[in-house]
Amino acid sequence: MSEVARINDWFSRLNDWAEQTSYPIGYVSIIGLLVVWQIGALLVSSSYGPPLIPRLEVVAMELYTMLIAEGTAYSHIAATLFRVFVGFTAALVVGIPVGLLMGSSKRVEFVLDPIISTFYPIPRIAFYPLLLTILGLGHAPKLVIIFLESLIPILLGSYYGVQGVSELHIWSGENFGASKLEIFRDIVFPASLPYIFSGVRMAMPIALIVTVVTELVSSSQGIGYIIIQAQGSFDYETVFAGVVLISLIGIFFDQALARLREHLLFWAGDVSIDM
């Protein structure tokens, strides 16, 4: 009994310490993941063929070769980034205005809302084989599917943003004699920005996922292509290096968006859109 009580006491003190401390103890778990990887690589050895889990330093060497020594990866990275940017920008350009319009105008809402809420739960990637048939094997079907997948979160974010604008603010604007355009520009749009941003932040990883999927399915360029090509030729170090590369890109985008939000929307609390 006393033993249990002692452990409980110790644990709650540790817990209090963890709550207060400013040491970055979170890095422990990230380093732990790398350690588990390395231990796994040392323990698991296949009896024939290449190792199933390449060691950390081997993957790091492979990355070094791809990025610095030979620089073979840059054209693939560029291809992937190009697709993400074009598809995503198109989704931004279409999604934000249409979403804002849906929130502001009852008529547009009446027409578009049923369409959007039907398409929302359908996995849009399902249309990819169809797009491959219609648009061929080049950039076009990939860009279209990236656009379609990232469109809906952005659109819904802007739509909910406008809906969430407090009536009170609009009334006070009207009282000061603001025109419709001024109300939209100075009240509705800034107030819905945090929601738009949440939508964008939700859409970014989806755009990256879809890009990788399209490259894994059929492509002759891109990081997904590196991965699937290397997998086919039993070059597992390159598979891991490609996965690390795409992970770094995902983390970079996420961090960039977070920084951008801190910079632009420091005045707004965190909003989560319930979809």
Added chain:
Amino acid sequence: MRTEGILIENSWATLQLVYFGFTGGSALGIIVGVITGRIAIFGKLFDPLVSVTYPIPKIALFPIFVIWFGIGFLSKAVVVFLAAFYPVYIHTFDGVRGVPELHIWSAQNFDASRLQILTEVVIPDSLPQILSGLRVGLALSFIVVFSAELIQSDLGLGQLALQARQFNNYELMFSAISMIALFGVIHDRLLLLTRRRLLYWQGDEH
């Protein structure tokens, strides 16, 4: 290609994956989310790991799982599991963190045990968040299952659609695509229905 029952066989393979991966991933997400949300030290330890690995496109790991587990059921199940875990975990963690201290203190005042506080205060309070996490996770599971089947698979609707395309059998391709769309809609509606049942006390906000 035109064997009877090919659609049923492949649909069942796809649905099995969604059920298995989604149930496992979301169950783990809820459990881990509650633990890390309630106990500060686990939260501090694991939340950075999750927020670093969250933006990694999980489907990129699929070729690795194929290397390890082959192109059968397991490799896809693991990817779906991971894809469903993250949104459910993040929403649960936020929900549990957002439970007002006041509610917990009042329960403690009434001599509630730790377990009672968990089942009667924390979980009901964070249920709306958990359910929206489940909805995002379900949608992602369908996307990931279909994608994985497009990439490398022995069975499933995605593989069927791609194969039908190669044989110029567009009727079959369209039926596979319609099936996956239909499943997506049906499961999403079921989840919404469950949410309405569970959250009747929340009132109609929409």
